[in-house]
Amino acid sequence: MSESQNLLAEQRRALIVDEVRRRGGVRVNELTRRLNVSDMTVRRDLDALARQGMVEKVHGGAVPVAEASSHEPGFEAKSTLEPTAKEEIARAAAGLVAPGSAVALSGGTTTFAVARRLLDIPDLTVVTNSVRVADVFHTAQGAAASARPGAPRQAPATVVLTGGVRTPSDSLVGPVADQAIRSLHFDLLLLGVHGISAEAGLSTPNLAEAETNRRLVRSARRVVVVADHTKWGTVGLSSFASLEEVDVLVTDPGLSPAAREEIAERLPELIVAGEDDTGRAADG
Structure with missing residues (x-):
């Protein structure tokens, strides 16, 4: 199968997942009409999505996976999901992120x-409540310290790791x-989310994390949410910010x-990473 065909399949399956989440379930015959593909193609898509845990197959169609709103996957489990999309988003x-700015990064x-993409931006002050994010900068600084004498070096980021109780996502x-x-006070907050929806806004299954994220949002001049398409329509136990x-x-x-x-009706800017040369979608 060619790369273009693979891309079409990914986009088609993303549309199916979105329909299932938005409507609470879809039938095969509805999908064949909407997507203009064969019954067999839709069933193959549903089989693939069911194997990935994205939908649950039922007789004649699919419904959302029954997952408790308080369920919180661990970091390792989440790291295997949508890796290509996450790299493009990053x-x-x-x-x-401008050089010399104060940037906050949440967990996720x-x-x-x-964080790995920020290592080449000079003079940053980075505040994070993520052990994994802090490790990215500390590892890079250790490597820079051991570099050969005379090698060019840029000013390393100043990293502040908050204390607190560790969650499954570190x-x-x-x-x-x-x-x-x-x-x-941060110039910019780069915020990961468990779920995002028009009704519930930004949400997480962890009550304590919801409060910490509220603090991060309140302390930032500009809030940038980084979330792949599978987060849309997902609702965690606790909302901590509205889309506005x-x-x-x-x-x-x-x-x-x-x-x-x-x-587009609620946010000033939507950036669709990897869609064109700039990574920016047309504003609504």
């Missing part, structure tokens, strides 16, 4: 990917983290046209 998000596998949350963040509190959403081309329209 590249586009890093382009929003997408912000982890962003974020530090709770009163200690909240207190550390409360007195700080977000300045930019950076996502991938798998986001459906219907979702893009909803987002």
